[in-house]
Amino acid sequence: MKKALILAAALTLVPTFVAAESFENAYLQARAMYGQGAVFEWNGKQYAAVHEEEVEADIAATAENAQMMVDKAKAKNKEVAELGFEWKLTRGIIKDAESALTAGEYRKALDLAAQAKYHARMGIKQYHYAQSSWQLSVPQ
Amino acid sequence: MKIIKTMAFGVGLVLSAQISQAADSGFTLETVNPEADRVALQNYFKKRFPDAELNDYVNGIYAVDSNSREQWEEIEEFPPYEFAVEEGEALFNTTFANGKGYADCFENGGIGIRQNFPYWSKEEGTVKTLEMEINECREANGEKVLKWSKGDIAKVSAYMAWTSRDQVIDIKLPEDDAGAMAAYLDGKKFFYAKRGQLNLSCANCHVQGANIRIRADLPSPQLGHTSHFPVFRSKWGELGTLHRRYSGCHKDSRSHPLKPQTETFRNLEYFQSYMNNGLAINGPGARK
Numbered sequence: 352m353k354k355a356l357i358l359a360a361a362l363t364l365v366p367t368f369v370a371a372e373s374f375e376n377a378y379l380q381a382r383a384m385y386g387q388g389a390v391f392e393w394n395g396k397q398y399a400a401v402h403e404e405e406v407e408a409d410i411a412a413t414a415e416n417a418q419m420m421v422d423k424a425k426a427k428n429k430e431v432a433e434l435g436f437e438w439k440l441t442r443g444i445i446k447d448a449e450s451a452l453t454a455g456e457y458r459k460a461l462d463l464a465a466q467a468k469y470h471a472r473m474g475i476k477q478y479h480y481a482q483s484s485w486q487l488s489v490p491q
Numbered sequence: 492m493k494i495i496k497t498m499a500f501g502v503g504l505v506l507s508a509q510i511s512q513a514a515d516s517g518f519t520l521e522t523v524n525p526e527a528d529r530v531a532l533q534n535y536f537k538k539r540f541p542d543a544e545l546n547d548y549v550n551g552i553y554a555v556d557s558n559s560r561e562q563w564e565e566i567e568e569f570p571p572y573e574f575a576v577e578e579g580e581a582l583f584n585t586t587f588a589n590g591k592g593y594a595d596c597f598e599n600g601g602i603g604i605r606q607n608f609p610y611w612s613k614e615e616g617t618v619k620t621l622e623m624e625i626n627e628c629r630e631a632n633g634e635k636v637l638k639w640s641k642g643d644i645a646k647v648s649a650y651m652a653w654t655s656r657d658q659v660i661d662i663k664l665p666e667d668d669a670g671a672m673a674a675y676l677d678g679k680k681f682f683y684a685k686r687g688q689l690n691l692s693c694a695n696c697h698v699q700g701a702n703i704r705i706r707a708d709l710p711s712p713q714l715g716h717t718s719h720f721p722v723f724r725s726k727w728g729e730l731g732t733l734h735r736r737y738s739g740c741h742k743d744s745r746s747h748p749l750k751p752q753t754e755t756f757r758n759l760e761y762f763q764s765y766m767n768n769g770l771a772i773n774g775p776g777a778r779k
Contacts, residue, residue: 432747435686436686437746438747439748440688442747470688473688485684488695489694490531490534490535490698
């Protein structure tokens with residue numbers, strides 16, 4: 352009886368452990384603990400904890416590239432705003448990126464625009480998560 | 492065999508718990524059950540704060556935290572909103588250029604009606620708030636509309652709330668109107684969905700987080716939330732409307748805040764006010 356209960360409990364918890372070992376969790380943990388570019392291992396291979404926007408912004412610091420990144424950030428933020436999940440600081444970061452671009456500080460513009468685009472992308476992700484999870488905290 | 496039977500029983504228990512939770516949920520237009528929501532919320536807080544009186548929830552955090560209550564009771568000895576109510580009364584009774592006034596726009600001359608707001612307008616297919624109707628009254632009589640968050644609109648609204656003190660909140664949700672139910676559900680969903688850079692829902696602070704410190708502040712329980720608006724906040728140093736507070740809260744989660752009186756905020760007010768049915772209006776209130 353006792354063994355059976357332990358087995359049942361283990362079966363119930365298996366999905367939790369599987370989820371804890373997902374690539375995303377390993378990535379987020381490495382990023383949170385060791386910061387941008389932290390190297391972590393997942394399923395026997397090594398990866399770097401870099402946001403996709405940071406990869407995008409890792410290009411030559413030119414006016415054209417900076418403008419392109421600012422445009423991408425603006426487009427993504429428009430997308431999240433339409434979903435009603437825009438974050439508070441994003442517009443300001445885009446403005447700062449535009450100011451840096453005007454001032455000829457292209458690296459700074461690229462990095463700020465990447466940050467803004469990341470905010471917007473996370474807002475979209477949050478929107479999709481909310482659609483399936485908002486019910487969880489409603490008292491029953 | 493015995494083990495298999497026990498396992499099957501265990502798995503059955505887990506599944507039945509999930510199924511029964513889904514049956515009670517009321518998360519879609521087909522299943523949403525406002526009355527069940529209201530009762531569940533009351534039961535939740537009864538369990539969390541067994542010593543608090545249900546009717547006292549209109550006093551927010553002061554219903555559940557005795558230290559805060561002491562300070563608030565001292566503030567209430569000389570209510571900071573008193574002058575604003577007087578100014579609101581004067582504004583309410585000032586006739587428009589065409590000779591009419593606010594009293595001509597509202598049922599019962601606008602006296603003692605706060606408890607019926609917001610309501611669902613079938614004709615307009617939207618939730619109508621008191622502030623919305625104050626401005627519509629002005630517009631219909633050729634007057635300039637007031638700004639939504641503070642100032643004269645809050646004063647007029649405060650006077651109207653004052654005349655409605657102790658009236659029991661009675662928000663109607665016509666069950667035969669899918670639009671009303673959709674608006675309620677939209678408000679409910681907004682309240683419980685996590686948003687903003689801090690990934691916080693209204694419920695995270697005002698249901699699960701009620702009376703749990705966020706730095707130096709104690710968030711109030713969601714039950715009773717709308718009863719005391721407009722409110723004089725010490726932080727503002729003046730009176731503000733419910734939607735001003737909504738914008739502030741929205742911003743606090745590091746969301747880009749919606750504008751007061753947008754459809755989403757009106758739906759949120761509809762949901763929250765329905766939760767308070769049976770409690771009494773005690774606006775305007777004083778808060779930190």
